[in-house]
Amino acid sequence: MTLTGELFIGAERVPAATGSMKAFSPATGELIEPEFAFGGPAEVDRALRLADDAYDSYSHTGLAERAAFLDLIADKLEAVKDELATRTSLETGLPAAQFEGEVVRTAAVFRKFATVVRQGRFLQTAIDPAQPDRLPTPRMDHRLQKVALGPVAIFGASNFPISYSVAGGDTASALAAGCPVVVKAHNAHPGASEIQGRVIQEAVAEAGLHPGVFSLVRGPGNEIGEALVDHPLVRAVTFTGSEAGGMALYRRAQRRPDLIPVFTEMTSVNPTFVLPGALAARGAEIGTALVQRGMYNVGQACLKPAILLAVDGPGYAELRDAAAAEVKKWDARPMLTPGIHDTYARSVQRHQDHGATTLGHGAAPAGDTDGQALLLEVTGEQLLAEPTLREEVFGPTLLLVKLTSEKELLEAARAFRGQLSATLHADAADRTTTEQLLPILERRTGRIVFNAFSIPQEISYASTHGGPFPATSDSRFTSVGMGAIERFVRPVTYQNFPDELLPEPLRETNPLDLWRLVDGELTRR
């Protein structure tokens, strides 16, 4: 398809209202055609009025119809796989092959949410039948289902321009819930955003849905994002990005006269703990794997195993040496944006200023925005004394922490703030420390990985991509996996309703063949 750079307000393609931009190629440092339109508060307002107008019909689509719409988006994503991967590669400096895989996985996510919609368990239907003879007072019939919150504003991430962007998991799960969506395109990949937006816009039309189900806006600076967060018709906001960006958005939303859910997924160092038995048995293997996983996407991944902690002893030198040898193999590669590169350089310097020593590095940068692979080391004492050493460095740097004892390892584990994931490498001989460490990790993280690494992320029913602050703004939700839909629904109880006025999922005959909680027991009758 030919990129036009327009905004998508419902079914309309809208030219620039407040300026425009070109995409940046991190690999060449050059700007890429075409011009991409900027909108402002007026475009946000139009998009949200349309979304609000679409809510009544879209939120009440039948489950089969909504699922078919999600499947259609999946088909259409796959149909533009090569084009989307090529453009995304151009806008990120990352290999097209990586994005071909990302398109396939993203299409799979839409299909999985189509299944979630067909299964209808996310409706959490519950029925407490009438008990007219109950004493001291009769019970009326009560039936509960979850309903969609309303229009959702979605801020895509810079680092995964497909799976966490316009057609990413936030959009898939919000659409699955029955919420119209307004996406703010990330300016780091406007062309990739347009291709994805076009796919969804076309799917809305082909499915015969209200055009307000999907809009895609773009703007300079923070103005358009603020207009989105401030808009009275927005019923929920999602964001994936930095802690500073997520908190600014969150704080902004708190100034609204009403309260709406704002889910921000922000920062995580995903600490990896290697216990003595595992260290002695396979220190070198773990060191190599750490760097291989850590360098994925030029270290620009929320699940990067940024910090590895181990007690100095048998295997530590082997782990360190293997990691140092591996990091030397990684060329400097272009980072996503010049801004991210600058922040990376500053973060590395900050770590070095706090005493982190360099164990090894990859080839020196060639281009201005190249990020050099780096392996640093600090002691447990340093890590415990200096909170910034426990913070994220977004880019291809990994930090080893050399501890003096298992006691210090447990103490270091307690020092971390909330995390998306934590990893534990342990053998049978490490059982005692394992049992001490697990509850510490459980309190601080949304996922614990045993003898493996947490990246790549599995997207399924048992997935959690969430965790206590600052990993996210609300640890009770996940932004990846089938549970992500729960962010966008709320319970409504229908009391004493005649059957014909009840929503279909709650009718007496269970016409959709759903699992329902009847009088406190799960049943399919």
Add this chain to the structure above:
Amino acid sequence: MTLTGELFIGAERVPAATGSMKAFSPATGELIEPEFAFGGPAEVDRALRLADDAYDSYSHTGLAERAAFLDLIADKLEAVKDELATRTSLETGLPAAQFEGEVVRTAAVFRKFATVVRQGRFLQTAIDPAQPDRLPTPRMDHRLQKVALGPVAIFGASNFPISYSVAGGDTASALAAGCPVVVKAHNAHPGASEIQGRVIQEAVAEAGLHPGVFSLVRGPGNEIGEALVDHPLVRAVTFTGSEAGGMALYRRAQRRPDLIPVFTEMTSVNPTFVLPGALAARGAEIGTALVQRGMYNVGQACLKPAILLAVDGPGYAELRDAAAAEVKKWDARPMLTPGIHDTYARSVQRHQDHGATTLGHGAAPAGDTDGQALLLEVTGEQLLAEPTLREEVFGPTLLLVKLTSEKELLEAARAFRGQLSATLHADAADRTTTEQLLPILERRTGRIVFNAFSIPQEISYASTHGGPFPATSDSRFTSVGMGAIERFVRPVTYQNFPDELLPEPLRETNPLDLWRLVDGELTRR
């Protein structure tokens, strides 16, 4: 039991640190013995350190053990029924018989949550088994369960001194989730609070649990509440009360360096819509019932049907006259506190200043804090023009809204902010308007009641006591009913774990016989 007025910090009974108070009898206007101790930030800190210390063991109690603890609290509540009801009556001016019923219902809530714990569905266990041969990449075993958030600070309501207070639904659901609890006693009923606190403190000891599972603090002014909300170890806050109070607490929590869930249940006028067919058929019956429900608890109920809307036509005069006749039968009765009485008087005056006319009233007040029953009326035009007429008057006042058309009725429905409940009285002849009205109500409320009233509240699986702002701070949750437990848990995924290190609910043999989501399908194997 003899009331001592002490604070309960874990197993300890602690005398006053920063002053004391006596209870107030609204019926006599006199102060009642004994002195009740005030604590301050130091007592809050002790309570939360204990709670945090209790978390690891309490959140990992077996389901059977935790359920038995909740049942024990229920038994002990029933054992003090008469004493608790008598003291609560003394502190509220409301009849003891009402509180005997409330104790029975509150004990039942603990038993219901014991059942919820035994059923274990709140753990939302999901298992995606390993698929070592999957292409292009193998899948590791992923298992998810919900875990308790951590220590919860609970602010009881003034108006239901048992069911929304120390041993109320918030405490029951937080304890069921596995969260230690620190309750701030409401100063309107310190004796009732002490009796309930004693019951839970004793149950903790008898069950052999860590004493930090429960603490009860009390203080003057806002200082102790702020200390609770600010404390770094608090992991969630719940509040039931006014919009001003709830929002002050919510805003305070937003100043924390970390984000924690704050669930506030605040304000609702529970609009009742009477459509023409129902109005003509049974206007008088509805008018009488409206007042009877509305006067419950001297109108001091979050589910009071505060505003009734109907189109002027056949049946309207009958409804109005029946309501006016009924309201005359209601004596002025003492309100919960002098402050609530003053706010009530001001709110009534505000409505009258905005043109509400008086259709009828009960006997004039005898005591200083008596609230006079009042029936007001405005036109639809007035209601639409003046937002404050759509706001809550906390006390025994009801407002009729006389509309000119069904179109105006729908417009008025759209003008309301978020509500806990809405009620629709309609006959078969009202089908068209019913179908137009239902989606409007669904967007604005957590519960829709058909041809009945929303009070009393049923406490079961299909209950929702929640709704869009300002009914609550987060419409995705309920504070009443079995779903209330969801406020206090978050998902954790255990990836690639050996079976013996998994939490019991996730083990391969399903030793607890739980319903689990295995590969996306519900099963009990």
